[in-house]
Amino acid sequence: xxxxxxxxxxFLSVGMLFLVLAGFALGSDRDAAADALPADGTVIALExxxxxxxxxxxxPIVEWVDDSGDRHRLVSSTGSYPSTYALGDGVSVLYDxxxxxxxVIDSFGQRFTGILIFGGIGLVFALxxxxxxxxxxxxxxxxxxxxxxxxxxxxxxxxSELDRSTAVKGRNPxxxxxxxxxxxxxxxxxxxxxxIWLDLTSELKNAAIPVLINRTKHGPHFVDLSxxxxxxxRD
Numbered sequence: 001x002x003x004x005x006x007x008x009x010x011f012l013s014v015g016m017l018f019l020v021l022a023g024f025a026l027g028s029d030r031d032a033a034a035d036a037l038p039a040d041g042t043v044i045a046l047e048x049x050x051x052x053x054x055x056x057x058x059x060p061i062v063e064w065v066d067d068s069g070d071r072h073r074l075v076s077s078t079g080s081y082p083s084t085y086a087l088g089d090g091v092s093v094l095y096d097x098x099x100x101x102x103x104v105i106d107s108f109g110q111r112f113t114g115i116l117i118f119g120g121i122g123l124v125f126a127l128x129x130x131x132x133x134x135x136x137x138x139x140x141x142x143x144x145x146x147x148x149x150x151x152x153x154x155x156x157x158x159x160s161e162l163d164r165s166t167a168v169k170g171r172n173p174x175x176x177x178x179x180x181x182x183x184x185x186x187x188x189x190x191x192x193x194x195x196i197w198l199d200l201t202s203e204l205k206n207a208a209i210p211v212l213i214n215r216t217k218h219g220p221h222f223v224d225l226s227x228x229x230x231x232x233x234r235d
Contacts (some may be wrong), residue, residue: 002136002137003195004132004135005132005133005136005137005140005167007129007132008128008129008130008131008132008133008136009129009132009133010129011125011126011128011129011132012125012126012129012132012133013129014050014067014122014125014129015121015122015123015124015125015126015128015129015130016122017122018118018119018121018122018125019118019119019122019123019126020122021118021122022115022116022118022119022122025114025115025216026112026115027119029111029112029115030063032094032096032102032104033094033111035096035097036094036095036096036097037066037067037094037095037097038092038093038094038106039064039065039066039067039092039093039094039095039103040064040065040090040091040092040093041062041063041064041074041090041091041092041093041105042062042063042064042088042090043060043061043062043085043086043087043088043089043090043091043092044061044062044063044073044087045060045087046052046058046059046060046061046083046087047059047060047061047062047075047076047079055081056081056174056183057079057080057081057083058079058080058081058082058083058173058203059075059076059077059078060076060078060080060083060085060089060091060105061073061074061075061076062074062076062091062093062105064093064095064103066095066097067075070100072095072100072101074093074103074104074105076105076110077114078109078110078113078114078224080109084109091105091106091107092106092107093105093106094106095199100131101189105124118211125128126154142220142222143194143222146212146213146220146221146222147212147222148216149214150212150213150214150222151183151212151213151214151215152209152210152212153180153181153182153183153211153213154180154208154209154210154211155179155180155191155208155209155210155211155223156178156179156180156204156208156209157176157177157178157188157204157206157207157209158177158178158179159168159176159177159201160174160175160176160177160199160200160201160204161174161175162174163175163195166195171197172211173195173196173197174195174196174197174198174199174200175192175193175194175195175196175198176192176193176200176204176209176223176225177188177190177191177192177193178191178192178193178209178211178223179191180211182213183213183215184215184216189213191209191221191223192223193223193225194222194223194225196225196229198229200229203228204228209223209225210223210224210227211223211224213219213226
């Protein structure tokens with residue numbers, strides 16, 4: 001369970017970092033565009049770029065003239081395959097009047113592709129991590145509540161089983177399965193422990209296992225193995 005919380009926290013933190021960076025980039029673009037001057041440019045070449053995966057993209061090289069009549073050349077930081085532009089295409093350019101070398105092609109793809117990539121990665125990571133963190137937090141709150149207000153019953157050991165749905169560094173934790181009479185229904189109920197990193201079959205074979213339950217709600221429970229399991233052996 002702790003592993004779930006840690007992994008979820010990492011994913012959520014990375015996602016939020018990427019979203020914040022995307023937000024800063026969007027704000028910077030908005031501020032730069034507000035102070036920028038427009039100019040007309042022409043695509044004079046396409047720069048071929050080899051990608052890490054062996055693919056190829058083509059970035060436009062644009063020549064444009066500022067309001068003082070000086071000629072400049074802009075090499076786009078964003079490329080695509082196939083190329084969005086062709087030689088001779090006319091394009092709009094935004095440039096900083098104090099530093100004309102800082103210019104960008106005024107198109108959605110050229111201005112916002114990087115922002116969208118960062119934002120998209122951040123959103124995916126956040127959407128993966130947030131449910132993990134939420135589930136972990138709710139489970140921890142439930143355990144704390146049961147320890148303070150839950151009803152203690154004694155259950156009979158059934159088995160200790162590897163949880164093959166969870167693995168950390170190639171290891172699978174164990175879960176203890178027990179059965180006992182639920183005081184609300186008077187019927188035999190099954191209980192499952194949190195993941196632990198050792199097999200307690202021999203220790204629990206003839207032991208009464210304490211289980212904390214919510215008398216008014218069938219389902220939430222906590223198998224208390226603290227007598228046999230150190231904190232370091234719990235997931």
